[in-house]
Amino acid sequence: xQNIDQPTEMTATEGAIVQINCTYQTxxxxxxxxxxxxxxxxxxxxxxxxxDGLEEKGRFSSFLSRSKGYSxxxxxxxxxxxxxxxxxxxxxxxxxxxxxxxGAGTQVVVTP
Amino acid sequence: DTGVxxxxxxxxxxxxxxxxxxxxxxxxxxxxxxxRQTLGQGPEFLTYFQNEAQLEKSRLLxxxxxxxxxxxxxxxxxxxxxxxxxxxxxxxxxxxxxxxxAYEQYFGPGTRLTVx
Numbered sequence: 001x002q003n004i005d006q007p008t009e010m011t012a013t014e015g016a017i018v019q020i021n022c023t024y025q026t027x028x029x030x031x032x033x034x035x036x037x038x039x040x041x042x043x044x045x046x047x048x049x050x051x052d053g054l055e056e057k058g059r060f061s062s063f064l065s066r067s068k069g070y071s072x073x074x075x076x077x078x079x080x081x082x083x084x085x086x087x088x089x090x091x092x093x094x095x096x097x098x099x100x101x102x103g104a105g106t107q108v109v110v111t112p
Numbered sequence: 113d114t115g116v117x118x119x120x121x122x123x124x125x126x127x128x129x130x131x132x133x134x135x136x137x138x139x140x141x142x143x144x145x146x147x148r149q150t151l152g153q154g155p156e157f158l159t160y161f162q163n164e165a166q167l168e169k170s171r172l173l174x175x176x177x178x179x180x181x182x183x184x185x186x187x188x189x190x191x192x193x194x195x196x197x198x199x200x201x202x203x204x205x206x207x208x209x210x211x212x213x214a215y216e217q218y219f220g221p222g223t224r225l226t227v228x
Binding site for chain 1: 116143145152153154155156157160168203207215216217218219220221222
């Protein structure tokens, strides 16, 4: 199974940078995903890491260290619309069918 | 729009009643997942289909829950004899391909169930 930890809430100012950390413990690993979820809406895919290093996609970047069981999502040039919950999810190598184990999510609040 | 759709969006039912939810995945996706999400938590895996075959069920899924995916297209999730603890958002997701690679899951808008 998985144990996935991420902070409950983070607050940042519009235009700033926020880094959301995620740690996981797993017997196997087959990829880490970040999803964004606005209140009352479905999660939407942001990024995927399976190898160590940084993946950049516009204002969002995601980093993975498999040896440390650690990932972060970096949100740059924060906008008010970035206020949402950010979910870290891990796919276990033992789960051949690709099911995801999610953390509880980090609520990011962007203030003017 | 060819995204994942779910119906109904909201369902209020009395304890002890049966409810059924429907999910229509993205048409070319052969994998379909059901998750349950409660307030302040991430989605929890319930069950999974590859085409019409149900390949895995979570231990969270009691005998009151059953899911089907006839013909490998849409899927239904039925909850019998609902309990107040079943109140949650039920999310459906679909994806394509083998488990390697990204093959991210695309989520539907969910069905919010309230059991009174």
